[in-house]
Every structure is written in C-alpha cells, then in structure tokens.
Amino acid sequence: MKVLLLHQFFLEDNDSGGSRWNEMTKFWSEKGFEITVIAGMMHYGGSEKLTKYKRKYAVENHQGDVKVWRCHVSESYNSNFVGRLFGYFSFFFSSLYVGLFKLSGKYDVIVVTSPPLFIGMTGYILSVIKKIPYLFEIRDLWPESAIDTGVVTN
Numbered sequence: 059m060k061v062l063l064l065h066q067f068f069l070e071d072n073d074s075g076g077s078r079w080n081e082m083t084k085f086w087s088e089k090g091f092e093i094t095v096i097a098g099m100m101h102y103g104g105s106e107k108l109t110k111y112k113r114k115y116a117v118e119n120h121q122g123d124v125k126v127w128r129c130h131v132s133e134s135y136n137s138n139f140v141g142r143l144f145g146y147f148s149f150f151f152s153s154l155y156v157g158l159f160k161l162s163g164k165y166d167v168i169v170v171t172s173p174p175l176f177i178g179m180t181g182y183i184l185s186v187i188k189k190i191p192y193l194f195e196i197r198d199l200w201p202e203s204a205i206d207t208g209v210v211t212n
Contacts (some may be wrong), residue, residue, distance in 0.1 A: 063169045
C-alpha cells in the first residue's frame with residue numbers, strides 16, 4: 059500500500075517533541091507500506107529553519123524507508139498570531155505545489171493530520187485532482203482553544 063501523509067510538523071530524526079506520526083510511519087514501512095510524507099521545514103517550536111533548508115523550496119530526504127518532502131514554511135511562524143497564520147498559509151501553498159508537481163506515482167490513500175486545519179484543504183485538493191481517497195485526522199481543536207485563551211474573542 060502506498061500512503062501519502064501530509065503533516066506540517068513531521069519531526070526530523072533528531073528533533074524533540076511528540077513523534078507519534080514518525081513512529082507510525084516507521085511501523086507501516088516495516089510492514090511493507092510505501093510511505094511518502096509532505097512536511098514543513100520549520101520545527102513547531104523553532105524560530106528559524108535549519109541551515110540545510112535555507113534558500114530551498116522543497117527537499118526530498120529519507121528517514122529510514124520513509125521518503126520525506128520538506129516544504130517551505132515562513133520563518134515568521136512563531137513570531138505572533140499573524141506570523142503563525144502566514145506560516146500555515148505558506149505551507150498550504152508549498153505543500154500543494156509539491157503534491158501536484160513534484161510527486162509522481164499513484165497513492166492508495168492520503169492521510170492528513172491537523173493542526174493546522176488549512177492542511178485539510180491541501181489534502182482535499184490533492185484527493186480530488188489525483189482521485190485518491192483521503193482521511194483527515196483532527197487531533198487538536200485549536201480554534202476552540204484560541205477562543206478559550208483569549209487569542210480570538212468572537
């Protein structure tokens with residue numbers, strides 16, 4: 059089975075943080091699945107890109123048997139609320155570009171994990187254009203948490 063995973067915060071091999079999807083893709087590839095990930099170049103807690111991603115738009119690398127395409131995310135991601143939105147939208151456009159023009163071959167399913175919610179639009183568009191079913195996992199109800207914490211007031 060060929061799986062395309064869209065996950066903006068898919069960790070590098072030595073990154074800190076929750077690695078649930080890194081572990082799942084490793085497990086799936088050990089079971090014979092062919093896994094490709096479209097991920098961002100920014101760590102969710104970082105303030106700048108790694109040097110190897112400077113001046114690059116999309117980079118393919120491998121983490122074990124998992125092929126990972128790293129896409130542009132604005133470095134303003136962790137600066138403030140507007141910067142975070144700009145980071146989400148920059149990944150939306152760059153991941154859509156990679157999904158449409160860089161990836162080749164047919165996938166059996168597209169798995170999309172949120173946050174951010176905008177990544178669901180990328181998955182939906184790729185699903186429709188490439189005629190591939192997709193699964194959208196919403197694991198964090200961040201709009202509700204933004205209201206609860208006062209970031210959004212209406």
